Amino acid sequence: MGTGSVTGSMPDNGAVSGSVGKVDGSYTIPAGYHNGKGSVTITSEEQAKLVAENIKAGVTILGVAGKASVVDTADATAAASTIVSGKTAYINGAKVTGSLTSVAVSQDSLTKVLTIE
Numbered sequence: 001m002g003t004g005s006v007t008g009s010m011p012d013n014g015a016v017s018g019s020v021g022k023v024d025g026s027y028t029i030p031a032g033y034h035n036g037k038g039s040v041t042i043t044s045e046e047q048a049k050l051v052a053e054n055i056k057a058g059v060t061i062l063g064v065a066g067k068a069s070v071v072d073t074a075d076a077t078a079a080a081s082t083i084v085s086g087k088t089a090y091i092n093g094a095k096v097t098g099s100l101t102s103v104a105v106s107q108d109s110l111t112k113v114l115t116i117e
Helices: 044-049
Strands: 017-020 039-042 088-091 094-097 105-107 114-116
Touching: 039 044
Parallel strands: 017 039
Antiparallel strands: 088 094, 105 114
16 A cells, blocks of 8 residues: 555535334445434334333333233133133233132042142
8 A cells, every 4th residue: 555645535424314113124324424413213103112011021122111011921821711700811912801600619638639620
């Protein structure tokens, strides 16, 4: 490489701004000079979705912690027939109202184990 000055050109882009609106979105920075006053943001539509009510408990996304009542119910094993009548629960994301009106309890006389039916 030689010494001395080299003459060339570079586009002056000033303040360049852009936005990202998808999880896999990206913003390509244009070649050239930037004055340092630009910014890249998440679109306002996506920012509005980043609220605790939309985030599962125990998860934090971009500084927003999930709401304690937002939980995964996919592994639930209850059914309306095993939930007390008039009470509600969530099973696989659906609200279910109980229909259980009576319970039978028996005890093994030898092992003393209780069985609830």
